[in-house]
Amino acid sequence: MNWKRKDLLGLEELSREEIVAILDTAASFKEVSTREIKKVPALRGKTVVNLFYEPSTRTRVSFEVAAKRLSADVINVAIETSSVRKGETLIDTGRNIEALKADVIVMRHSSSGAAAILAKKVNANVVNAGDGWHEHPTQALLDMFTLKEKTGEIKGLKVCIIGDIAHSRVARSNIWGLTKLGAEVIVCAPRMLIPPEIEKMGVKVSSNADKAIRGVDAVNVLRMQFERDEKTAFPQRLEYYKNFGITKERLHKAGGNIIVMHPGPINRGVEISSEVADGPNSVILEQVTNGIAVRMAVLFLVAGGEKNRT
Amino acid sequence: MRFLIKNSRIIDPSRNFDEPGDILIEDGKVKDIGKNINLEADKIIEASGKIAMPGLVDMHVHLREPGREDKETVESGTRAAAKGGVTSVLAMPNTEPAIDCADSIERIKRISEERAKINVFIAAAITKGRAGRELTDIKKFKNLGVVAVTDDGSSVDDASLMLQAFSAAGKERILVICHCEDRKLSAAGQVNKGLTSTRMGLRGICRESEYSRVKRDIELSAKAGSRVHIAHVSCRESIEIIAKAKKKGINVTAETAPHYFSFNENEVTGFDTNKKMNPPLRSQDDVLSLKQALAEGVIDVVASDHAPHTENEKDVEFDKAAFGVTGLETELSACIELVEEGRLDWLKLSRLIAYNPASILGINKGSLRPGSDADIILVDADKKWQVARGNFVSKSKNSCFIGSTLKGVVEYTILDGRIIYEAGLQGKK
């Protein structure tokens, strides 16, 4: 298919065909990373700016490697967001970066919708690298890519997303992506971490981890952060691990043969046991590898790279 | 000075009058309404095909002066009003400083006398500085010309203080207007709570935060024997509570704003900050309930809640953007849509936007009865227009109707028998 979007803001707005196109493009790029010279000239002469309002070494590095393997020039801009310092507005920053002749702006921001707001104001292609609790499309795409690689087909799979669903952009993007590709999705968390009416997004909701993961093909374990400055009540750390932590015993009880994913960085002994994270069910490191191929595909497609041959 | 409007369709909600005819204006008052008034006049407008009705009485307008003249001034806001067919506004007191004492009331009166293009009526705050802690001197307000008290922008959280406010206002026969929101429930919310807040990854504003306060304020007002007017109703439960109270004979009136019946929450999911307001856009079910409540008279008034904001306050991250939208220049067209849909007739419409708010405020407006002030608009109800940033008179452009095509254009706005706005002339001055 012909890619027509200027930006990648989220998976909610993508069609099934567009998601498949990204995954297929990623598959062809994965091979590049196995070559001796891990580079193609697809985005030669283009400039990719990583604009990060939140520190995230993993995602930033992954985009940086992806852009470089496409021969693009990469500039990293980290913006401090201390509430004391009154900096320039998001749109001013975006326009300034564009004035440097940036072709693609990859943005991580703590406000939901920030990428959508920026995208309307700049001509550069905007790739959302995570906005607030809203979406983290490339993470979900790499999760799906990994699942597809492991199982052959997303359609018909049963996937449980477990953890702080309410505050998770990874969960939202996975829900849109997986349901569009025909997977069955169960979200599992303590009631207080389930956002209202999420079942209307086409998922099943459970607060019983053992029931939720019984018979699933994969479980996507979200990073738990207990230090949020939230008024919402949070579960106790140990209690959470006991009831929702992904351990060998819990996996065994649920049927054993379950793919375990995690967007990282992992909290060992908080949401997942070391044994599982490092064990045979885990595809966590493969996700990191696949992240580069998926981000290469996204950068390539939005930057109009289809005119170039890989 | 004698002024004659010929051959329009005349709508006078004060006496259920909807007939073609002529309007004779003399010395700023409606002198006569009838068929074939053929007198010599200083000015004659041939208005066949047009609707003549009382100018809008918009009882919920933030003119921002004093303090935020970068968003709007009395001058710019009332000029925008004239374009929208609004001839009277109730100016909200959440200015900087708030209108909460004799000095600030005198000041805004003076500014209005000097610079307002239309009638500006004044609402004062319920509590000093709108801080919710200490009552203002409500008993002095009536003599200063204040027609209502409200802490709009906030609700008075302290129920016993609110009860005292109702008692004081009740004694003075001053209307109390309530912005109903329990901040403990709506805390930091951005959009309607539910699928919309979940999809957008934002904190939600729950319906309970509104209707629990509607319920409380109606109960307190009844206890104090005062009237109460509920501002910007957005959800079905609030409507049900108001309907029930009215049935019981409680002296409650209510308003909604055009955005609440023109758009549902799906409009906001693209993170358009011009669709961010408080209360938020609600569900389609709420939209339908509001339309029905307007048709049935459970909601008495449509008011704009005109809330101008600068681009600096809107062109930012969604959660940092200011709440509120402008409305003076689009409200009539938004209401005409309800006539188009067959939910209202012109008389009902005119009651909602002119006659009812005037009676609720106790001001002598909203009527074309001979002897009344000649605040009249002539409307081309069939003419379509495209809402664009460029065509606003208001200093601020944060309209949620930008991009919409609306029906109904104000051709003339007449205040005290003088033409203060004429379509096509605006902007050429």
Ligand SMILES: [Zn+2]
């Ligand atoms: Zn309000």
Ligand SMILES: [Zn+2]
């Ligand atoms: Zn208001």
